[in-house]
Amino acid sequence: MSKRQQAGFLPDGRRLHLQDGPIDLILQADGTAGAIKAAYDAACERFTTLLDELCAELPLLRAQLAPGSTLPAGTVARRMVEAARPYADKHFITPMVAVAGAGAEAILKAMTGAADLARAYVNNGGDIALHLGPGTRFEIGMVDRPDQPRLFGKLALGPADGVGGIATSGRHGRSFSLGIADAVTVLAADAPMADAAATMIANAVDLPNHPGILRVPADSLQPDSDLGPRLVTRSVAALRKAEIDRALARGERFARELLQQNLIVAAALHLSGATRLVHAAPGLMTTIKQAKDIETHAAS
Known part of the structure; x- marks a missing residue:
């Protein structure tokens, strides 16, 4: 080197x-x-x-x-x-x-x-690229926002789950986001697919034209950003439950489209303490059960 x-x-x-x-x-x-x-x-x-x-x-x-x-x-x-x-x-x-x-x-x-x-x-x-041979497993803890980590579930994967990539995106991550998700974690067949899908689903979790969301041109923060003058999210005011549900529903619809197109295996969407899950993999039931418990608590 x-x-x-x-x-x-x-x-x-x-x-x-x-x-x-x-x-x-x-x-x-x-x-x-x-x-x-x-x-x-x-x-x-x-x-x-x-x-x-x-x-x-x-x-x-x-x-x-x-x-x-x-x-x-x-x-x-x-x-x-x-x-x-x-x-x-x-x-x-x-x-x-x-x-x-x-x-x-x-x-x-x-x-x-x-x-x-x-x-x-x-x-x-x-963003993780993963290889699992016969009889092996891979476990990770999943958090609802990367800047203030709080474990919402444990993800246990085996070879039969068909997951070769795990990625997380959102407005608190390393890259700019067009949406307001705290975090979106995606499982996909490979790491590039998971990376792209996490970003796009996080962009879809949004409340367009909401007065409590501050957005600024990406190139005003990073002149060489590939997003150019597109508006990226910088802060989000406290949201009502109905607004949280509406934003998550937008992201969930998009994630389900990707699931139907075999672009993802599963996704977990987080915003203001609430969680939505999109999946079709029985092997992920441990994570799904824990995340649903937290979602119910957050909504009560």
């Missing part, structure tokens, strides 16, 4: 931390000692090229995706385009919507391509 890139194990000696500019990854591989070493070596080697590969095509990746748009050359960039394309006909979207998920997926593919692993994951700032 170059001096710009950093790699080191976390105190548990099992999870590897990779950092290069804005890319900050935590990854773990499970298997034999030889397989784990081969996977980590492959991850480090692939990581050395990841940021430069994306930067080489950054103007194209920040441009609105539309029919006839020029395809990028890089493999990660093309995965970003593939994840964004289902939304391009009806919504403003750029390939950057899937950058974190696609980056995580690229490192995971390097790991699983180099070794036979029982289980592996790559966490890119909360």
Whole structure:
């Protein structure tokens, strides 16, 4: 690795931390000692090229995706385009919507391509690419807003659930949001799909023209934002229960459309202490039960 890139194990000696500019990854591989070493070596080697590969095509990746748009050359960039394309006909979207998920997926593919692993994951700032072999499980705690974490349920996944990507988006996250969701967590077949869907569902949780919602142009906060002058949410006043329900219902309708199109496996939408769930996976019943209990309490 170059001096710009950093790699080191976390105190548990099992999870590897990779950092290069804005890319900050935590990854773990499970298997034999030889397989784990081969996977980590492959991850480090692939990581050395990841940021430069994306930067080489950054103007194209920040441009609105539309029919006839020029395809990028890089493999990660093309995965970003593939994840964004289902939304391009009806919504403003750029390939950057899937950058974190696609980056995580690229490192995971390097790991699983180099070794036979029982289980592996790559966490890119909360967007996770996941590999589960037979008989393995992956558990995460789910929070209703990332800036003030409160556990609302535990998510336990197995190979039969068909989940290869987990992503969370909302107005409290790392990126700007057009909507007012505190957080939207999505499970999908792969990480780029989950990343794109989480952003788009979070945008859909909204109350257009509400006087208590402050929005400002994205480029006034970040001049090079791929959202340009589009208005992004900066603050939300206290909402009445009917307003919360209306905003969540908008997001839920959109999420159900994505579920019917097989673009997601499940989604959890959160706003002001209330939760809506969209799913068709019996393997997620543990999470669904806990989240429903919290939703009932919040509404009482």
